[in-house]
Amino acid sequence: MKALLKRAGLQGRSVVAAVPYLWLLLFFLIPFVIVLKISFSSSLIAMPPYEPLLHWTGEKVLQIKLNLGNFAFLVEDNLYWKAYLNSIWVASVSTFFCLLLGYPIAYAIARSNPSARNILMLLIVLPFWTSFLLRVYAWIGILKNNGLLNNFLIWIGAIDQPIQMLQTDFAVYVGIVYSYLPFMILPLYANLEKMDLTLLEAAADLGCKPWQGFLKVTLPLSLPGVRAGCLLVFIPAVGEFVIPSLLGDPGMLMIGKVLWTEFFNNRDWPVASAVAIVLLLFLVIPMMYFQRAQDAEAGGVHR
Amino acid sequence: MNQGRNLFRTLVLILGFAFLYIPIVSLIVYSFNSSRLVTVWGGFSTKWYGALLRNDQILNAAMLSLKVAAISATLAVVLGTLAGLVLARFGPFKGRTLLSGLTTAPLVMPEVITGLSLLLLFVTMEQIIGWPAGRGMTTIIISHITLTMAFVTVVVQSRLSQMDDSLEEAAMDLGARPHKVFFLITLPIIAPALMSGWLLAFTLSLDDLVITSFVAGPGSSTLPMVIFSKVRLGVSPDINALATILVAIVAIGVIVAGFTMSRQQKQRERDAQMALAANQQMIESVKKG
Numbered sequence: 001m002k003a004l005l006k007r008a009g010l011q012g013r014s015v016v017a018a019v020p021y022l023w024l025l026l027f028f029l030i031p032f033v034i035v036l037k038i039s040f041s042s043s044l045i046a047m048p049p050y051e052p053l054l055h056w057t058g059e060k061v062l063q064i065k066l067n068l069g070n071f072a073f074l075v076e077d078n079l080y081w082k083a084y085l086n087s088i089w090v091a092s093v094s095t096f097f098c099l100l101l102g103y104p105i106a107y108a109i110a111r112s113n114p115s116a117r118n119i120l121m122l123l124i125v126l127p128f129w130t131s132f133l134l135r136v137y138a139w140i141g142i143l144k145n146n147g148l149l150n151n152f153l154i155w156i157g158a159i160d161q162p163i164q165m166l167q168t169d170f171a172v173y174v175g176i177v178y179s180y181l182p183f184m185i186l187p188l189y190a191n192l193e194k195m196d197l198t199l200l201e202a203a204a205d206l207g208c209k210p211w212q213g214f215l216k217v218t219l220p221l222s223l224p225g226v227r228a229g230c231l232l233v234f235i236p237a238v239g240e241f242v243i244p245s246l247l248g249d250p251g252m253l254m255i256g257k258v259l260w261t262e263f264f265n266n267r268d269w270p271v272a273s274a275v276a277i278v279l280l281l282f283l284v285i286p287m288m289y290f291q292r293a294q295d296a297e298a299g300g301v302h303r
Numbered sequence: 304m305n306q307g308r309n310l311f312r313t314l315v316l317i318l319g320f321a322f323l324y325i326p327i328v329s330l331i332v333y334s335f336n337s338s339r340l341v342t343v344w345g346g347f348s349t350k351w352y353g354a355l356l357r358n359d360q361i362l363n364a365a366m367l368s369l370k371v372a373a374i375s376a377t378l379a380v381v382l383g384t385l386a387g388l389v390l391a392r393f394g395p396f397k398g399r400t401l402l403s404g405l406t407t408a409p410l411v412m413p414e415v416i417t418g419l420s421l422l423l424l425f426v427t428m429e430q431i432i433g434w435p436a437g438r439g440m441t442t443i444i445i446s447h448i449t450l451t452m453a454f455v456t457v458v459v460q461s462r463l464s465q466m467d468d469s470l471e472e473a474a475m476d477l478g479a480r481p482h483k484v485f486f487l488i489t490l491p492i493i494a495p496a497l498m499s500g501w502l503l504a505f506t507l508s509l510d511d512l513v514i515t516s517f518v519a520g521p522g523s524s525t526l527p528m529v530i531f532s533k534v535r536l537g538v539s540p541d542i543n544a545l546a547t548i549l550v551a552i553v554a555i556g557v558i559v560a561g562f563t564m565s566r567q568q569k570q571r572e573r574d575a576q577m578a579l580a581a582n583q584q585m586i587e588s589v590k591k592g
Contacts, residue, residue, distance in 0.1 A: 012481060017393065017402075020386035020452070024405040027449040031420030034427050105319040108312040120316065122557070127323050129502075129553045131510045133527050134546040137534045138326035141333060144538070146343065148329055181323065210308075232411060239413020241513055246534065256415045263419060263517070273423070276416045283413070291407045294457075 032280070039273035042067045050269050070274035080275065083253040084282065090169070090244075090254065091237035094176035098233045099226065101177060102184035106225075107218075109185075110192035121189060128182045136175055136246050143171050143247070171247035172254075176237050184229040191225025192218070224293065231290040235283055255279055327550060334543035351544040358541065361529055368509050368526040371440060375447035376504035380497055382448065383455025383504075388485070390456070391463035409453035418517030421446045425518060438520035446518045447511060451504035458503065462496035463489075495564065502556070 041050045074080045109120045127135060142148045143165040150162040165171055195218065203213040241256035248254070255275065263272040334352075338345025355361060386406050390399070409417065425435055425442050435441045470492070474484045490497075512527040519525065533539055 013393065016385055017389045017396075020382045020389065020406075020456075021398070021402055023382055023449070023452075024386075024402070027421065027424065027445060028405055028409060028417075031424040034423045035416075035420045038423055101319070101322070104315045108315040108319075111312065112316075122561075123320060124323070126553070126557065127327060129506050129557070130327065130550050131527070131530075131546065133510060133512055133530055133534075134330065134542070134549065135326060137530070137538070137542065137546070138330045140534070141329060141538050142326060146340075178322070178326070235411040236413055239415050241415055242531070256413060259415045259419065260513075269423070272419060276419050279413065280416060287408060287411060288404075290411055291404050294407045294410075295403050 035273045035276055038270055039070055039277045040066045040068070041270050042069065043268045043270050049267055067270070070270050071278075073271060074274055074278060079253065080255075080258065080278075083255045083258045084278070086253045087238050087240075087255040088282070090172060090176070091234050091240075094173050094180070094237050095230050095234045097173060097177045098180055098184040099230060102181055102188055102229060103226070105181075106185045106188035106192055110189055110195075117193070124185050124189075125182050132179060133242060136179060136243055139171065139175055139178065139247055140166060143174070166247060167249045169248065169252065172244050172252065175243040175247045176233075176240060179243065180233040180237060183232040187228035187232065188222065188225040191222050191228075195221055224296075228290070228293050231286055231293065235286050235290065238283060239279060327546075330543050330546045331550060334540065334547040336540065336543075339540060351540045352548075355541045355544045355548075360524075361526070361541075361545065364524050364526045364529040367440070367523065371443050371447060371525065372505045372508040375444045375451060375508045376501050378444075379448045379452040379455050379504040379508075380501045383452040383500060384459050384493075384497060386452065386456040387459030387463060388489075391460045392468075406453050406456040409450055410457065414511075414513035415517075417450065418446070418514040421449070421514065422517040438518055439523040442518045442520070443515055443523065443525065446514050447504075447508040450511065450514060451507050454503050454507060455497075455500035458496050458500040459493060462493050466492055498560075502560075506553075 038050055043050055105124070109117055109124070112120060140147075144150075145162040145164065145166070147166070149165065150159075153159045154162065199217050199221075200213050203217050204210070208216065239256040239259075240254065241260055244252050244254040244257055245260075259272050259275045259279070262268050262275060335347050335349065336344055337348030337350060386402065390403055390406070393399075421442075422438075425438060428434060429436060435445075466489075471484050471488050474488050475481075479487065510527060511525075512531050515525050516528055516531075519528065530542060530545070534542055
């Protein structure tokens with residue numbers, strides 16, 4: 001009886017594990033296999049607009065046609081390389097400024113008195129609850145030539161003529177930093193908040209000045225938070241589509257925009273798939289890094 | 304010295320919050336601007352709200368988005384809770400690393416990749432098994448569940464690993480079966496986390512543009528898709544009115560949630576005090592007797 005129950009319990013456990021597992025395998029992992037498959041096929045004017053890889057030619061003969069042309073195309077046409085490199089550059093710069101802005105904020109909140117901390121953190125994540133699209137849209141009104149910022153600068157006399165800010169790289173940096181700032185602050189705050197402050201007292205007793213204490217104790221200890229925050233900003237920013245298309249120059253090369261155009265405007269699904277596969281190759285290392293950090297943060301394996 | 308540090312802290316917080324909130328406030332202020340040129344003030348007016356309420360395209364898209372968000376958030380909470388439970392409580396098992404990878408990858412995966420891959424999956428499935436026939440609400444819901452369950456999993460997993468599991472162990476020692484332990488002990492304790500997971504999934508679904516654009520069929524335009532095609536052409540005052548309504552809903556939701564939670568907290572404290580008082584009385588009566 002007991003053995004039977006135990007077996008039933010075990011089976012119950014495997015059902016619990018199987019449901020989310022199968023869902024993610026079917027709707028998250030297998031799709032990438034299909035993207036990989038289609039990146040090797042050639043484009044066709046049909047629905048769906050690509051040629052099948054597998055062909056039954058006559059009796060029991062399976063013909064596999066692999067077309068490497070899409071990848072060769074990506075290498076030959078330097079538009080794609082420029083787009084990849086520019087995306088990585090834009091994402092890196094934005095991540096850097098996110099950190100520069102996010103660290104002092106996270107630090108200031110973590111060192112506020114405990115009753116204020118929760119409210120301040122709530123205020124940090126609150127904008128995240130309102131539409132991302134509309135928050136990016138708000139920057140159009142601020143940055144455009146007769147927008148808030150230019151009007152303000154003219155009013156205080158800093159400039160006479162409006163500066164072109166919308167449709168520049170600057171606007172894209174502002175948009176990314178603004179949208180992703182909460183993602184930088186959250187892991188930083190979680191890290192700084194649980195830091196043992198007696199370490200700083202010990203450092204002070206041993207003759208450390210406050211800034212030395214910060215550089216030698218707080219900063220090194222907060223590196224896991226810095227890492228998690230930077231990855232959380234950098235990885236999605238590389239493939240960002242909405243921000244460069246609303247705030248950036250129409251000709252700005254970002255790989256997310258290129259993929260979108262290949263898919264929606266040129267209807268070239270195989271090339272769009274190849275673009276996605278190469279982008280994924282660029283991101284696979286930072287992603288694995290992030291997953292390890294995330295797992296360690298979540299306490300890893302329980303018990 | 305200490306004062307200098309306090310001043311620095313206050314300054315950082317003021318500047319930081321100004322950066323976060325000025326864009327939102329500007330959206331709200333200009334939604335009441337009567338001028339068609341969004342950033343030139345032409346006097347107070349609520350006419351854009353009226354225009355919004357008469358815009359059938361936006362209203363239909365909003366209805367579709369709300370339906371999709373409610374369904375996908377609910378299913379994402381079920382799946383995300385299971386995944387979080389497996390990751391936090393099942394110990395090491397074969398394939399755990401893959402599962403944890405599959406739940407964290409959607410968090411950071413660029414949306415253009417997720418969107419494209421899901422669309423290609425749906426097209427392939429339709430070719431092979433004939434389902435889903437065409438693209439529309441079903442494919443949008445499946446995609447949103449896949450995206451948002453990752454967020455629910457993280458919330459649930461971190462709540463479970465913070466939670467003291469001695470209660471669960473005690474129930475198990477007293478002979479409760481695993482499913483009973485889950486429904487009687489674990490679920491009530493993590494309920495607030497599930498609630499915030501649901502809200503998070505709901506908001507993310509309501510807000511998603513990129514993945515939805517890939518997997519939506521003709522005639523199933525969600526609210527973000529309509530907004531995007533409008534704002535691509537420049538600022539438009541009725542979008543400001545829409546933004547203001549959304550901000551108001553979020554603000555009310557947060558205030559209500561905060562209020563209920565603090566009331567529950569007080570209730571719990573009261574219960575604890577009453578238990579303590581009852582205990583005290585009992586001890587005294589025992590002493591007397």
